[in-house]
Amino acid sequence: MTKSALPKPIIIDLPYQSIDDKAEIEKAFVEQLGYETLSAVERETLHYIFDYPTVYVVHSKKRNQHTLRPEYTVYVGETNNIRSRTMQHLREDPKTRVDWKEFQENLQSDARSVWQYVIGNPHFNKSLTLDVENRLMHYLLGSDAVKNLNNRRTNAQGDYYTQDEFNQIFSDIWMELNRQDPELFPAEEIIRDSALFKASPFHQLSDDQIAAEESIMDALSEALAGSGDSADSGLSRLIFVQGVAGTGKTVLLSHLFYRIATEMDINGRINDEDDEDILETDSSLKISKEDRRKAYILVNHNQQMHVYNQIASKLGLQKH
Structure with missing residues (x-):
């Protein structure tokens, strides 16, 4: 199938508690399509929202009392069952998560x-x-309107069937989101010019970067668990990463910092599970905020330090 023949995304923006409100769903879909009513064929299209894997963006907007600029709190996720996921977020997450307590x-x-963009596609x-x-996390990090950005787990995938369609499908999704809400979803060129986008921990790593990252994570996990060569030394571990300019050291550092802060517990256990459906049902895989390993990043560059501060604040890794 050629890129021009790829199906367009189906995107509806719903009040968060309206996931089972048929009238509200059809109203949102009508507004997205720009029609007055839905045909039987168009109603059938909603099958790709409720019976296929979907991606969702939960958002709540406030105005800054000083600047009057919009400030969004956003949660990005994916699921095989959007109705079930929505109910789980409403019932369970406010008990343990600050972001969902705010929602x-x-x-x-x-x-x-609180509203929710639900994104479907027949090829998902x-x-x-x-x-x-x-990539939504990657792009939204570069949106000036986003103050808080959260999700359960995110890792770019390796090779898979239909991967060659990904860039076009995502571009179509972002273009439609930008059409519906340019405030929250700025044009791609604006996002790509953002310093936060360029230093984001959500870049897809090269094979060399992945190999370096896994080697470092394994060494840290071994040291913190008190095993291997460092078990009895009682010394800190110093790891050097070398590379000429342009080899991706900054992106690797950002990616490492995010993974250590979100995936590693105080004993060096690494939870790199990226399936949110599994994380929701198996509590043993979750690492609580209290059990996470504390991570700090030292930057000898004032401008870059400001960028990392912004990233850490938006992602809830430090206080604003």
Whole structure:
């Protein structure tokens, strides 16, 4: 299938608690299509939203009291069952997660204060939705309107069937999101010019970067677990990464910092599970905020330090 023949994304923006409200769903779909009513064929298209893998973007907007500029709190995820996932987020996550507690409080004061973009496509499969999720995190990090950006787990995927369609499918998704809300989803060229985009931990790593990262993560895990050569030394571990300019050291550093801060517990255990459906049902795979390994990054460059501060603040790795 040629790129021009790829199916267009199906995107609806719903009040978060309206996932089972048929009238609200059809109203949102009508607005997205620009029609007055839906035909039977168009109603059938909703099958790709509720019965296929989907990606979703939960968002809540406030105005900064000083600048009056919009500030969004955003959660990005993917799932095989959007109805079930929505209910799980509403029931369980506010008990343990600050970001979902904020969403819950907003919903209690105004039922239409939290909305959710649900994104479907007839070509979606698990790997493709994981890649869309990862790149949405990458792009939204570069959106000035996003103040808080969260998700459960994100890793760019390796090779898979239909990977050659990914770039075009994502570009179509972002273009449609930009059409619906240019404030939250700026044009691609604006995002790509952002310093946060360029230093983002959500870049897809090269094979060499992946090999270096895994080697470093394994060494850290071994040291923290008290095994191997460093078990009895009681000394810190110093790891050097060398490479000429342009080989991706900055991106690797950002990616490593994010993984250490979100995937490694105090004993060096690494949870790199990227399937949110599994994480929701198997609590043993989750690492609580209290059990996470603390990570710090030292940057000998004022401008780059500001960029890393912004990234860490948006991703909830440090206080604003």
